[in-house]
Amino acid sequence: MRTIRIASGQGFWGDWLEAPIRQVRGGPIDYLMMDYLAEVTMSIMQKQRARDPAVGYAKDFVPLMERLLPDLVQRGIRVTSNAGGVNPCACAEEVVERAQGLGLGGKVRVGVVTGDDILDRIGELTARGHRLANLDTGEPLEAVGDRVQSANVYLGAQPVVEALERGAQVVITGRVTDTGLTLAPMMHEFGWAADDWDRVAAGTVAGHINECGAQCTGGNCLVGWEHIPNMADPGYPVVEAREDGSFVVTKHEGTGGRVTVASVTEQLLYEMGDPETYITPDGVADFTTIRLKQDGKNRVLVSDVRGRPATDSLKVSLSYLYGYKAVGTLVYAWPDAYKKAQKADRILRQRLDRLGLDFEEILTEFVGVNATHGRLAGEPDPDLAEVQLRIGVRAQEAAPVRRFTREIAPLILNGPPSVTGFAGGRPKVEEIVAYWPALVPKSEIQAEVDIFEA
Amino acid sequence: MTKSRRKAPRGTRRMPLLRLAHARSGDKGDTANIGLIALRPEYYPVLEREVTAARVTRHFRGIIKGKVERFELANLNALNFLLHGALGGGGTLSLKTDAQGKVFSTALLRMEIAVPRGLDVD
Numbered sequence: 001m002r003t004i005r006i007a008s009g010q011g012f013w014g015d016w017l018e019a020p021i022r023q024v025r026g027g028p029i030d031y032l033m034m035d036y037l038a039e040v041t042m043s044i045m046q047k048q049r050a051r052d053p054a055v056g057y058a059k060d061f062v063p064l065m066e067r068l069l070p071d072l073v074q075r076g077i078r079v080t081s082n083a084g085g086v087n088p089c090a091c092a093e094e095v096v097e098r099a100q101g102l103g104l105g106g107k108v109r110v111g112v113v114t115g116d117d118i119l120d121r122i123g124e125l126t127a128r129g130h131r132l133a134n135l136d137t138g139e140p141l142e143a144v145g146d147r148v149q150s151a152n153v154y155l156g157a158q159p160v161v162e163a164l165e166r167g168a169q170v171v172i173t174g175r176v177t178d179t180g181l182t183l184a185p186m187m188h189e190f191g192w193a194a195d196d197w198d199r200v201a202a203g204t205v206a207g208h209i210n211e212c213g214a215q216c217t218g219g220n221c222l223v224g225w226e227h228i229p230n231m232a233d234p235g236y237p238v239v240e241a242r243e244d245g246s247f248v249v250t251k252h253e254g255t256g257g258r259v260t261v262a263s264v265t266e267q268l269l270y271e272m273g274d275p276e277t278y279i280t281p282d283g284v285a286d287f288t289t290i291r292l293k294q295d296g297k298n299r300v301l302v303s304d305v306r307g308r309p310a311t312d313s314l315k316v317s318l319s320y321l322y323g324y325k326a327v328g329t330l331v332y333a334w335p336d337a338y339k340k341a342q343k344a345d346r347i348l349r350q351r352l353d354r355l356g357l358d359f360e361e362i363l364t365e366f367v368g369v370n371a372t373h374g375r376l377a378g379e380p381d382p383d384l385a386e387v388q389l390r391i392g393v394r395a396q397e398a399a400p401v402r403r404f405t406r407e408i409a410p411l412i413l414n415g416p417p418s419v420t421g422f423a424g425g426r427p428k429v430e431e432i433v434a435y436w437p438a439l440v441p442k443s444e445i446q447a448e449v450d451i452f453e454a
Numbered sequence: 455m456t457k458s459r460r461k462a463p464r465g466t467r468r469m470p471l472l473r474l475a476h477a478r479s480g481d482k483g484d485t486a487n488i489g490l491i492a493l494r495p496e497y498y499p500v501l502e503r504e505v506t507a508a509r510v511t512r513h514f515r516g517i518i519k520g521k522v523e524r525f526e527l528a529n530l531n532a533l534n535f536l537l538h539g540a541l542g543g544g545g546t547l548s549l550k551t552d553a554q555g556k557v558f559s560t561a562l563l564r565m566e567i568a569v570p571r572g573l574d575v576d
Contacts, residue, residue, distance in 0.1 A: 039545065136483050136484070222478070222559070222560070223493070262476065262491065262493075265489075265491050265531075265532060266476065266477075266489065268489075269491065269530075270478050270480050271481065271482060272480075272534050273487065273536065275525050275527050275534055276525070287527060287530075288526075288527050288529055290530065292530065322546070325549060327549065361542070361549060363549040363550065365550070365551055371551040371552070372552055372557045373557070373560070373561045373564070374516070374517045374561075375516060375517070376517070392549030394543075394549055432547060434547055435545050437483070
């Protein structure tokens, strides 16, 4: 049976820069999938584009392509990536320019997928009765008024398939689902119909495994973590997809990490909701049907995935300006480290209270005692070497948060003793851009595919 | 470790989940999910019986604000839990160190459960 090899080169914007290079040069692959987008990423990019219309995409992608294009052309490897963010065309133009600079003019076709950005259409959509209500709280979008910063529909694999059919070697998209970037090459290569629900679901499961990079090949894996080999050079996943919808998850020979039923199962359950109903624009995958089997060293066979028809809605990811926050920290040393940190927290809270500052929330954590597991961590050792006091505040207005950031440092001289760890200076006031999930009917959204020639 | 005051029922012994399962957690808005996976297939029925949504709700009392849902994936010897109101508002709003619920996984593995004496546990 024919197989194609789809490698994951990037699990998020900020992932290991070496990973895609190693995926391309470290063994045979047909496709390189790179996922760059998360909810918050889109709003950051939208803000960047508002200041400069030439940006608003994953900037790392362009120099990466410049480094890789000669190899990609020589080996006939194709790329699917949502690096385009809120400005896929600008990203594609940059890649085309770099390709020409490398003497690859006439040899690289770049596909661009747009149509996900509906920021300019919100008024029109709501006027026609689409409330874009918050999926979690049910609130209508009017609640956030004119504070919306970005609005992007999650597109599926279809427009990426179209770009591949039109000969794109590199497909750059806006908000296409992470899973669609892995599913699209399978649909394209095997000619799967869009309503072949079991195979669409299988490709979606492959995408879910691929989308977090090394998190399925030994990264962040709890089972036997101390003995996972050579994590300085972890192999990123390669999906060997077969025409019948089954696939093997593996990694290149000679790389570190480990691919086992346990490592793949952990990733399957990552960010999982109802496992029978994993909804994407392409279809609904049932994770309770998946069969896993160790198929040799560092090879896991995935089969029997069942799917159901796609829904008639698409998810929209909106972001809006919510308010401000800041987090300050100080470190207290033995003896009585925890007691000192607790005392400092009480003093700080009294001072904030006297200043009459109004916060939505003040949260204190003691790192080394309870920051990760709360009361489940139990009582700490009274002889602890050190404790970090970590205190955060949030407000709709910037002013009280800014005042808070001036109240940490004074504690060094006018609070409990044996305190250090303030070299970073005053904490920074951060703007909070919050996330607003909603649905929109599929009939309202038209994805577009353009081809840019180098 | 949270020690249960209850004695282990006849024919069982109490031990932390860590000895029978591994886990991974993540976020969706203000909800944390925990995938709990049996270290051996024969442990799965014990997890299914012992680690109920009600027990997990009690375990995280005071730490999460909403309810707990449980889903079974017998095919993967795994359970998936959704912990609502777990992340201090979630995403960018949260002030928590673990704003994305990454270590709720091991917080669950602290839970003590009753395990049949006949079951071979490493």
